[in-house]
Amino acid sequence: MHNSSSCSSISLNEQCVQDLILLAESAGHEILNFYDRDAEVRHKGDASPLTAADLASHQTILHGLKVLTPDIPVLSEESAPIDDQERLSWSTYWLVDPLDGTKEFLNRNGEFTVNIALIEDNVPSFGIVHVPVEGLTYVGQAKKGAFRLDAAHTQVSLHVAEQASDPLRILGSRSHPAPDLDAYLTQQGPFIMAPVGSSLKFCRVAEGSADLYPRFGP
Numbered sequence: 273m274h275n276s277s278s279c280s281s282i283s284l285n286e287q288c289v290q291d292l293i294l295l296a297e298s299a300g301h302e303i304l305n306f307y308d309r310d311a312e313v314r315h316k317g318d319a320s321p322l323t324a325a326d327l328a329s330h331q332t333i334l335h336g337l338k339v340l341t342p343d344i345p346v347l348s349e350e351s352a353p354i355d356d357q358e359r360l361s362w363s364t365y366w367l368v369d370p371l372d373g374t375k376e377f378l379n380r381n382g383e384f385t386v387n388i389a390l391i392e393d394n395v396p397s398f399g400i401v402h403v404p405v406e407g408l409t410y411v412g413q414a415k416k417g418a419f420r421l422d423a424a425h426t427q428v429s430l431h432v433a434e435q436a437s438d439p440l441r442i443l444g445s446r447s448h449p450a451p452d453l454d455a456y457l458t459q460q461g462p463f464i465m466a467p468v469g470s471s472l473k474f475c476r477v478a479e480g481s482a483d484l485y486p487r488f489g490p
Contacts, residue, residue, distance in 0.1 A: 279340040284390070284398055284413070288340065292388065292400060293409055293421065295336040299329040299386045300404030303371055307405075311378060321374045326350055329370035329386060337366050337388075344390075364392045373470030375447040382406065383446060383469030401471050410475045418478055433480040439463045443473045443485040452488040 279288035306325035314322045330350040337346050347359065348368040359365075366388065371377060373384030382405035389399040401410040407423030410430070418430040439462035444453055446467040457463065468476060476482040 289398075289411065289413070291340055292398075293402075293411065295333060295340070296386050296388055296400045296402035296409060298336065299332045299370060300402045302328040302332050303377070303384070303386070304404050307377070307380065313378065321378060322350070323371075323374060323377065325377060326371040326374060330368070333368050333370055333386070333388060337368075341366070364390070367391050367396075369471075373447075373472070376469035381446075381469065383472050385470045385472055385475075387471050401475055403472060403475070408475075410478065412478070420475075420479060430478045431480055432477060433483055436483045441466070441481075441483045443468050443476060443482045445469070445473070450486070450488050453486060456486050456488075 279285075279291065284292070303325045306323065306328070311323045311325065316322050327350060330348050334346055334348060334351075337344070344364055344366055345362055346366040346368060347354065347362075348366075348370060350370055368389075369385075369387040371384060372387050376383040382403075384404070386402040386404065387400070389396045391397070395414075397414045399412050403409070409421040410418065411421070412418035412430075420428050420430055422428075440460060442457070442460070442463045442465050444450065444465060444467050446469040457465070466482070468482075473482070473485045477485050
């Protein structure tokens with residue numbers, strides 16, 4: 273990883289983007305260090321699981337972002353509580369889920385991700401989703417499009433499906449049932465329903481391998 277000069281401005285340059293990709297991959301490697309072990313699981317206030325892999329990824333990303341962008345605050349799912357007034361005063365910040373899909377991680381199905389996004393004026397302007405088990409990294413930047421990298425960093429531009437499939441390829445959450453989904457599906461024509469974990473669902477739609485991910489809540 274280069275020094276903080278590569279990310280000295282909010283308009284992320286190419287070197288900064290590469291450093292952020294490497295950071296997401298490093299966090300993924302930290303997670304995989306725990307993947308084949310029996311995980312000790314704690315539960316947060318909302319009953320969602322928390323493992324050492326979540327915390328190792330969190331610390332890796334937190335340290336990396338402080339090196340690359342020391343003036344931009346970080347809001348991570350595993351951060352200590354932050355005063356609401358302070359958080360709401362941030363016009364620019366990093367929004368991080370260091371291990372999205374902890375249940376998928378515990379089930380060892382590979383459907384978990386590392387998520388890093390830059391929020392500017394309440395709008396995401398840049399984002400990375402890294403899939404540790406697959407070695408894939410999805411990158412999107414406002415006004416510059418999106419691409420996917422494999423483990424060898426071969427780059428492929430991403431495009432949603434130009435025309436919906438017949439039957440429609442619909443994704444749903446693997447671990448979080450959506451009560452409104454069944455009612456929604458009855459209004460559709462022929463479809464194929466596939467459960468997928470974590471933010472991987474958005475990546476599947478972005479690359480055109482699925483048509484739709486209905487989302488009914490935050």
